[in-house]
Amino acid sequence: MWRGGSNTRTCKRRFFSSPTRSRHHRPPYMLHSRGSQHLKAMAEVDHLAAERATARFDVEEMKVAWAGSRHAVHVADRMARLVASDPVFRKDNRTMLSRKELFKDTLRKAAHAWKRIVELRLTEEEADLLRQYVDQPGYVDLHWGMFVPAIKGQGTEEQQHKWLPLAYKFQIIGCYAQTELGHGSNVQGLETTATFDPKTDEFVIHSPTLTSSKWWPGGLGKASTHAVVYARLITEGKDYGIHGFIVQLRSLEDHSPLPGVTLGDIGGKFGSGAYNSMDNGVLRFDHVRIPRDQMLMRLSQVTREGKYVHSNVPKQLLYGTMVYVRQSIVADASKALSRAVCIAVRYSAVRKQFGSQDGGPETQVLNYKTQQSRLFPLLASAYAFRFVGDWLNWLYTDVTQKLEAKDFSTLQEAHACTAGLKAVTTSVTADAIEECRKLCGGHGYLNSSGLPELFAVYVPACTYEGDNVVLLLQLASGKQPVGTMAYMGKVQYLMQCKSAVSSAEDWLNPDAIQEAFEARALRMAVNCAQNISQAASQEEAAGFYERSPDLLEAAVAHIQLIIVTKFIEKVHQEIPGHGVKEQLQALCNVYALYILHKHLGDFLATGCITPRQGALANEQLGKLYAQVRPNAVALVDAFNYTDHYLGSVLGRYDGDVYPALYEEAWKDPLNETVVPEGYHEYLRPLIKQQQLKLSRL
């Protein structure tokens, strides 16, 4: 083991013999009739069958628990297969396309997806799923995900009536233009102006400085015809702050920018393929005029005379679109995390290293305790995020209904939960995808593993829709103990309670877990409050600024408590299917005890548990990993992902990894010729020069 790296001694050269000439650019064994028969025979074998046989629960019922209902499993299955079987939605060559080719491919896929949606008369639910399985970021994400919701949330009924049908039928394509070159997090600091001109009953949209250029909006660079633009509203000489305006950017005839509009793409982004399919854009206005009724007027209005009138609703509703998108980002976190975990679990069951020096079978890497202790908490987190995402979606729907009835009491709670959960779940998921890459060893670094692209696509989620640190600080500034903060009402008890855990098994009691997490979150919050008041004898804001690193940690503790609580609540529900509830119970315990182990310092420093109780939690965690082990492959099968959606040779359902890896390598454009381009210009002269030098010696 101490030799490190892979086990070279037992590794046998199977397929690799370097071809001297590439015939049809196919792998050498494919050119051989025996080779292709061999491949066919191997493809029929389920290399993971033995793993699937050890599962102690009903996988079909777990699929229902994961998806939320039998109907959801059925619809997702149909849409995933529809996409997987359509050659237009092919994506295995994505990382080899140039930026231009990739963008065109995205336009093609989006148009084809729309065609299929119309032809098949898909419902909204089906259409959303179809787009998800197409699995390529593009302008449609912003059109449906932000442009339409912004008009719905901030437009009057009349405005909705005018604009939404156009957007629903793709007669216009919209994006969400908020962020500027100089300001993203500080929305109140945006510089674009919308000045009302009472003479013409128009707003004049203008970019007064370089830093006021809109910068980042997805879909803006090349595709959108319209945008919801956020700008400072100025009327009667007064600045009324940030408001939303619908602005046409491009001609509906030939797509050219309208007069006064300068726009383009902001350039290549992190990773090959990945988010480069998206045309994030730059936009400047030179005194562009729009009719007054293109200001989104649900929250406030400007009259014909130029009077500013604010409706009797909280101004924070302006941020409603961001709340909506943040809750959907939490749901997406479990999808991205479960994809990475599915790849890593299946591959870890296939991959063997060490364990035999005499030609006998080697050990599946999934059997190494270190592999389990890195991988199973991620598996548990995928399930945890799935359930907290469902709950957040419920909360969002509930708040929306209340807002419609003019009840604004839960708005702050919705903001805090969406901001905090978005921050924690995206940060954990981004790190976890990278961990899954490492868990797959060298092959995880290949594009064909799917993991590099998944990481590159996912990691900006830590920044877009609110930088995670900025969002956690928002949560930390919340004041009232309502909803998920209600446990703070038990302050006297939670400040002095002591954990009763005296054996490893005691940590299986959900009440013991819940109490420890509540006490830790509350004590960290109280400590912060005390430190803030000590740090700032005169002003609270100064203390907040001074202690903000501690506040971040307290905010994370609060969010982890919510995730644990929602998982425990889920497991308390009626869950049908042989062994399903037991598996979820085990995963819930893995999630909670893993967090406890990882943040042991918090639990000890706040005196919520003793060092011995911390050690017992870790002991129990080891036992839980052993319980998860025989079920691991079946637990990722329950995500019900097609090989197309997973997009990974390592995560194939049949586990037939090696022929797939081998075949994939030959598809690389570098292998199109045996002798590479550049050989005659650079390699041959170099070699010849050296040969000449040597011959002179």
Ligand SMILES: CCCCCCCCCCCCCCCCCC(=O)SCCNC(=O)CCNC(=O)[C@H](O)C(C)(C)COP(=O)(O)OP(=O)(O)OC[C@H]1O[C@@H](n2cnc3c(N)ncnc32)[C@H](O)[C@@H]1OP(=O)(O)O
């Ligand atoms: C392998 C292939 C895989 C393929 C996958 C394919 C799928 C890929 C799909 C990709 C799609 C990606 C889409 C990406 C979209 C990104 C779009 C953006 O980023 S858009 C741009 C996103 N940009 C951002 O996210 C910017 C982040 N910045 C902000 O959100 C804000 O400026 C702020 C919150 C930080 C500060 O706010 P500010 O007003 O300056 O200052 P104060 O602090 O003084 O707050 C005042 C009061 O308001 C309250 N309140 C605040 N917010 C909310 C709220 N939402 N609600 C309710 N209330 C809220 C607050 O509590 C306070 O209340 P109180 O105490 O007075 O009672």
Ligand SMILES: Cc1cc2nc3c(=O)[nH]c(=O)nc-3n(C[C@H](O)[C@H](O)[C@H](O)COP(=O)(O)OP(=O)(O)OC[C@H]3O[C@@H](n4cnc5c(N)ncnc54)[C@H](O)[C@@H]3O)c2cc1C
């Ligand atoms: C892929 C991608 C897609 C995007 N799509 C869109 C879109 O469609 N529409 C749109 O309008 N925008 C979009 N954005 C912009 C995005 O919303 C912003 O980048 C995001 O809100 C972060 O703002 P920022 O870039 O100004 O970061 P900054 O605020 O400049 O952050 C820089 C650093 O400063 C720190 N920081 C900032 N403020 C504070 C504070 N108060 N306290 C402590 N630390 C702080 C941050 O933590 C970070 O470390 C997109 C961005 C990306 C990356």
